Amino acid sequence: MDRGAIRRKLALGAAVLAASGVLALVAPGSAQAADGSCTGRKVKTLPFSTGTVLVYRSNGYVCAVTVPDHPGTRRSMSVSVQARGNRPVVDRGRFAYHAGPVTVHAGHRCVWVKGSVGKGVVSSGWILC
Numbered sequence: 001m002d003r004g005a006i007r008r009k010l011a012l013g014a015a016v017l018a019a020s021g022v023l024a025l026v027a028p029g030s031a032q033a034a035d036g037s038c039t040g041r042k043v044k045t046l047p048f049s050t051g052t053v054l055v056y057r058s059n060g061y062v063c064a065v066t067v068p069d070h071p072g073t074r075r076s077m078s079v080s081v082q083a084r085g086n087r088p089v090v091d092r093g094r095f096a097y098h099a100g101p102v103t104v105h106a107g108h109r110c111v112w113v114k115g116s117v118g119k120g121v122v123s124s125g126w127i128l129c
Contacts, residue, residue, distance in 0.1 A: 037101040038063035044127060046113065050120030053079060053113055057128065060107045065100040066115035072096055078116045084109045084126065 040058025051068040066079040077099035082088035083106040091100045104111065110126040 046122045048120045048122035051117035053115035062106045063103040068117040080114045082112045
């Protein structure tokens with residue numbers, strides 16, 4: 001093999017490595033919420049009349065996001081997560097795409113998740129016990 005062939009193979013290898021690194025940074029992992037804000041495994045989907053609350057769990061942490069059925073218009077939204085024995089952590093406001101993420105350390109405790117979009121509301125009761 002001559003020097004030119006070796007250089008071309010090294011350049012090709014470097015280009016493939018660089019491209020795979022860029023793809024790893026750009027493409028979100030499958031274990032993340034649609035907006036890439038919660039990590040972990042999706043453990044619960046709480047649908048309601050105007051949206052959905054997505055609940056994720058990872059290493060003792062629970063994360064939740066409220067997503068409207070028709071995103072793009074600013075409207076009143078909220079999401080809250082409460083680990084049993086603690087106060088709820090809430091994100092409330094006028095959002096176009098999602099409320100949250102809200103993350104709490106639950107360990108092995110139950111959590112209560114609530115979400116709303118406009119007049120539609122969902123409340124989970126104690127889950128993930």
